Amino acid sequence: MLDPRVLDTHELDAELAALRRGRDASMDEGAQGTDLAATDVLIERFEEEIRRRHQDPPVDI
Structure with missing residues (x-):
């Protein structure tokens, strides 16, 4: 999911960790700064x- 606003809070942490793992794996494969720019923006x-x-305090409905 590329839009963090639509995720539950617990899902945010999992997606953020996945993005970081993907960026790190790309760096291990030789990706440079320009290759990682989009991922860095998402992170x-x-x-x-x-x-x-x-x-922000939680809103009760």
């Missing part, structure tokens, strides 16, 4: 969403 989006959820 930042997930990290920002996690930070936002930790700062």
Whole structure:
């Protein structure tokens, strides 16, 4: 899932870990900074969403 806003909080951590593993594997295979730029942007989006959820109180409906 590429949009962190639609995931449950517990799913965010799992997807973020998968993105990081994929980036690390790509780096092990010789990928350079420009090759990893899109993945780095996704990782930042997930990290920002996690930070936002930790700062915002949960909303009861």
